[in-house]
Amino acid sequence: MVTRQHLVSGASSGVIGGVILGFFLKVVQTFTGIKVYTLLLNVDFLPILGRVIWSEFVEFFFHLCISFLLGMIYSFIPKTKTHPYITSFIITIPTIPLFYVLIHLSIKETVSITDLTGFLLWTIGHILFAFSLAASYQYLTKKMTT
Template structure:
């Protein structure tokens, strides 16, 4: 179960990161920068981390969500696909409003707190993350 949760979290986190990086590259909206931003966190914030380290920080959160997702789905035996999707969505839902405090706390340039387009991209990326949890679970459950 742990290996499955880690794998699903890594896969979903990589997909989210790549989606937001692509959106930022394409549009200039700094949603990927916001995803990786840790500059406001005491102790680690003042350090100028390379992008890959910031991405690892992001993946740690994604892995934690993946582990919790697999744990919940495993505890509720024989869940229908509808319930698995709902579980994924409910676990991912709190990450969407994180846009606002993360934007307000950021020291480096990120999208404005009221940038509707950036909020849309952030939300879409996280909904893709939720979908990746489900598809990852369906595909990897058989293989791990």
């Protein structure tokens, strides 16, 4: 049974993971010039949202909304039968090939679709997300029960 405490832990963990992912990709883009952070925040291909030029802050908020939802989904998956890190990686794995889908859909310039370094950085960032999702969920759930 999912309790309010599990939902709060899941949502919070999703946001924590989203912040870590965003920070990592922002730092990587700043130092390498590879536009993986731009890709992460890009919404220009979406029918309604894409018509507006959003600030970085608002685009990052959109990214955190997705992270929030992933955290909520994570809270609904029973972790007694599976290792919590495996569960978070299973949830996160579909975001890795989104690299190619998002590049294809993007209107503004992002990372090149043939940039293997960009793909590797994107993948590392999402592995960080998965790890931080599980770690923060475990920490928050334990902290709320004590």
